[in-house]
Amino acid sequence: MLESLRNIVQQVNAAKDFGEVLRLIVQLVKEVMDTGMCSVYLYSPSTNSYVLMATDGLNPNSVGKVHLSSREGLVGLVASRAEPINLEEAEAHPNFAFFPETGEERFRSFLGAPIIHHRKVLGVLVVQQQDRRRFDESEESFLVTVSAQLAGVIAHADATGELDQLLNPQQAVIHERIYPGVASAPGVAIGTVVVISSPADLKAVPMRKVSDTDAELALFRHAMEQTKTDIRALDQTMVNKLSEEERALFDVYVRMLDDHSMGGEVLSLIREGFCAQSAWSQVVLGHIRLFKSMQDAYLRERASDVEDLGRRVLAYLQQSEVKRTVFPERMVMIGEELSAASFADVPLENVAAIVSVKGSRNSHMAILGRAIGIPTVMGVIDLPWGRLDGEEVIVDGHTGQVIVSPRDELLQAYTQQIYEEKLLAADLEKLTDKPCVTADGHHVSLWVNTGLRLDSMLSLDRGAEGVGLYRTEIPFLMLDRFPSEEEQRKAYREHLEMFAPRTVTMRTLDIGGDKDLPYFPIEEENPFLGWRGIRICLDHPEIFLVQLRAMMRASEGLNNLSILLPMISNVPELESALQLIYQVYDELTEEEGYQIEMPNVGAMIEVPAAVYQIRELARRVDFLSVGTNDLTQYLLAVDRNNPRVADLYHACHPSVLRALLAISEGARGECTPVSVCGEMAGDPIGAVLLMALGFRVLSMSATNLLKVKAILRQVSLVEATKLLEEVMLMPDADSVWRHMEKALKKPDLAALFRGTAMH
Numbered sequence: 001m002l003e004s005l006r007n008i009v010q011q012v013n014a015a016k017d018f019g020e021v022l023r024l025i026v027q028l029v030k031e032v033m034d035t036g037m038c039s040v041y042l043y044s045p046s047t048n049s050y051v052l053m054a055t056d057g058l059n060p061n062s063v064g065k066v067h068l069s070s071r072e073g074l075v076g077l078v079a080s081r082a083e084p085i086n087l088e089e090a091e092a093h094p095n096f097a098f099f100p101e102t103g104e105e106r107f108r109s110f111l112g113a114p115i116i117h118h119r120k121v122l123g124v125l126v127v128q129q130q131d132r133r134r135f136d137e138s139e140e141s142f143l144v145t146v147s148a149q150l151a152g153v154i155a156h157a158d159a160t161g162e163l164d165q166l167l168n169p170q171q172a173v174i175h176e177r178i179y180p181g182v183a184s185a186p187g188v189a190i191g192t193v194v195v196i197s198s199p200a201d202l203k204a205v206p207m208r209k210v211s212d213t214d215a216e217l218a219l220f221r222h223a224m225e226q227t228k229t230d231i232r233a234l235d236q237t238m239v240n241k242l243s244e245e246e247r248a249l250f251d252v253y254v255r256m257l258d259d260h261s262m263g264g265e266v267l268s269l270i271r272e273g274f275c276a277q278s279a280w281s282q283v284v285l286g287h288i289r290l291f292k293s294m295q296d297a298y299l300r301e302r303a304s305d306v307e308d309l310g311r312r313v314l315a316y317l318q319q320s321e322v323k324r325t326v327f328p329e330r331m332v333m334i335g336e337e338l339s340a341a342s343f344a345d346v347p348l349e350n351v352a353a354i355v356s357v358k359g360s361r362n363s364h365m366a367i368l369g370r371a372i373g374i375p376t377v378m379g380v381i382d383l384p385w386g387r388l389d390g391e392e393v394i395v396d397g398h399t400g401q402v403i404v405s406p407r408d409e410l411l412q413a414y415t416q417q418i419y420e421e422k423l424l425a426a427d428l429e430k431l432t433d434k435p436c437v438t439a440d441g442h443h444v445s446l447w448v449n450t451g452l453r454l455d456s457m458l459s460l461d462r463g464a465e466g467v468g469l470y471r472t473e474i475p476f477l478m479l480d481r482f483p484s485e486e487e488q489r490k491a492y493r494e495h496l497e498m499f500a501p502r503t504v505t506m507r508t509l510d511i512g513g514d515k516d517l518p519y520f521p522i523e524e525e526n527p528f529l530g531w532r533g534i535r536i537c538l539d540h541p542e543i544f545l546v547q548l549r550a551m552m553r554a555s556e557g558l559n560n561l562s563i564l565l566p567m568i569s570n571v572p573e574l575e576s577a578l579q580l581i582y583q584v585y586d587e588l589t590e591e592e593g594y595q596i597e598m599p600n601v602g603a604m605i606e607v608p609a610a611v612y613q614i615r616e617l618a619r620r621v622d623f624l625s626v627g628t629n630d631l632t633q634y635l636l637a638v639d640r641n642n643p644r645v646a647d648l649y650h651a652c653h654p655s656v657l658r659a660l661l662a663i664s665e666g667a668r669g670e671c672t673p674v675s676v677c678g679e680m681a682g683d684p685i686g687a688v689l690l691m692a693l694g695f696r697v698l699s700m701s702a703t704n705l706l707k708v709k710a711i712l713r714q715v716s717l718v719e720a721t722k723l724l725e726e727v728m729l730m731p732d733a734d735s736v737w738r739h740m741e742k743a744l745k746k747p748d749l750a751a752l753f754r755g756t757a758m759h
């Protein structure tokens with residue numbers, strides 16, 4: 001059964017479109033289960049019924065014509081109960097209904113499994129049998145397994161519009177498509193797509209057209225020759241290591257590149273106007289699909305050889321690629337998995353929006369988007385991004401939608417919204433020099449989170465009172481090796497000078513998790529629970545000590561440096577880090593003669609274990625800073641990067657609020673100052689809650705600073721405390737959120753709540 005399932009999955013993956021997927025499923029399931037017929041019914045929202053969409057065994061002319069409501073027939077019963085039904089004698093069941101147009105009268109037994117995606121019944125997969133037959137348990141679970149696999153494919157077809165087209169073929173084709181993702185940085189933008197692809201990734205190459213076909217042909221031929229030379233050289237080095245037969249594979253490789261094989265197909269695509277990289281990737285991916293769908297296990301394995309060959313040639317093509325120098329004025333950066341490094345090759349001032357297929361609202365790319373105030377949508381899993389280069393799209397960072405080929409009316413509505421948001425921003429700017437004091441006179445310090453040069457400049461414009469979190473790993477991410485002590489010192493000095501005399505809280509290197517340095521790759525099954533933050537720094541004192549030296553030397557004469565330690569999960573870790581900090585300080589001041597004041601040292605509270613040891617940790621440091629992004633992920637066991645569980649990630653969860661209260665009370669008990677530097681602090685509702693919880697220093701993305709100031713100036717601490725008391729009794733995040741929103745959404749503040757962080 002497992003082998004048959006694998007075969008079905010492989011063939012389905014190789015299908016050219018959704019219609020073919022359905023046809024293949026019914027044909028293969030019928031074959032494997034050796035039964036009389038197999039059919040798929042899919043839910044059509046426009047008719048609120050289940051429509052026969054593919055069959056092998058019923059009258060093919062009835063496809064698209066048989067509609068069943070959820071109360072009709074056995075199919076309706078499977079759908080409404082959302083569980084499989086297995087009947088030896090279908091006719092005897094009270095729900096049995098007969099549809100003459102299908103030719104169904106021949107069948108007696110029935111097995112139906114619902115197709116469910118994210119709790120929604122999308123359709124029903126049915127097998128029937130002429131003779132009386134009781135499908136056994138293994139057959140039932142086989143059908144359920146196929147249904148579960150099919151569900152993901154149907155959901156994807158739904159998102160891309162293929163399902164709608166299949167269900168309503170008579171409808172005029174609507175070009176506009178709305179792809180849902182996770183709203184990650186507020187604002188909307190209309191712009192032209194530039195696809196950012198990672199090197200030698202065949203799937204990441206967009207379908208680009210070019211005018212100079214001859215140049216592309218020459219480029220391709222050159223890459224072919226270089227690859228052939230490589231393979232022949234490889235073949236020679238293997239003379240004594242591999243047998244003749246084994247080495248024959250190299251010959252096959254070389255022949256595959258010939259004009260009458262894959263090479264030829266590529267040449268024709270280039271002649272049609274596609275660039276060499278696009279043509280090559282398309283052809284190779286087609287061949288990989290073909291190999292993967294083969295019955296023979298040996299041939300199936302060859303798919304990885306083709307992939308390897310594909311990557312080699314692509315690498316050559318990318319090497320000779322002329323770096324793109326002209327970018328659209330308002331560009332929408334789209335990629336499968338964008339990271340800070342993706343900014344390296346594009347002019348930041350042209351970036352109007354950021355869209356990433358992977359990741360979620362607290363991925364570091366999203367945080368960067370918020371830091372520099374660029375509308376960002378993450379986790380747009382169904383986006384056909386490879387085909388969008390050069391298209392005009394709308395990116396709505398409030399709702400998390402990416403709209404491809406928008407209608408004129410929609411474009412107009414969004415143009416108006418962009419205009420209104422500009423007005424709001426201009427209005428907020430008037431608050432820049434005003435203090436952040438509540439209606440009843442309590443001061444809350446608003447600090448900023450930085451990492452890029454641009455967000456630091458923005459922070460100064462917005463009247464930040466200090467830097468609560470400088471993510472030092474961001475400059476590390478942009479390089480191709482660890483920066484030297486002097487390089488780091490210069491970068492830190494620039495930052496410290498920019499803000500002096502205000503405090504700059506520099507966090508020591510927090511890599512691992514979703515922040516992988518290209519030159520220090522960490523392969524782990526579970527990176528967020530693995531080698532991350534302070535754990536790496538303590539294991540690599542040579543990296544940690546250099547960074548500490550650079551920070552302290554940079555602060556000479558300015559003395560506005562604070563050092564923050566990430567991911568502290570126990571006391572010995574904190575003590576070891578403190579010891580290294582004192583060691584560096586002594587070396588610099590006593591042995592090397594630097595005149596430096598000992599910086600304040602703090603610990604991040606972002607791991608649940610630290611919450612329960614808050615007093616022990618507080619006692620050992622000068623200050624604490626709460627990282628609500630990680631604290632929420634670890635408390636709720638919800639990956640901050642995974643769009644599938646983004647709905648479960650909520651900093652308003654009552655457990656998170658209770659943890660925050662424990663932190664605030666514990667720190668106060670030890671008289672240790674405590675701030676919050678997670679994204680919750682930059683959210684208008686989050687900020688009000690945090691103030692009521694006792695936090696008086698909030699550090700956030702520069703773009704949120706004025707919004708937060710606007711709301712805090714309008715509420716009183718008394719009002720916020722009363723709201724907190726009320727929500728602390730509530731059972732879930734949504735109730736908390738709704739209650740706060742209702743209480744705070746006064747007409748003149750409504751615009752501040754658009755696409756706010758935690759919802």
Ligand code: PEP
Pocket residue numbers: 367469471510606626627628629630631677678679
């Ligand atoms: C946090 O975890 O809340 C935090 C501020 O750190 P980062 O987002 O960089 O992990």
Ligand code: MG
Pocket residue numbers: 566606627629630
């Ligand atoms: Mg963190």
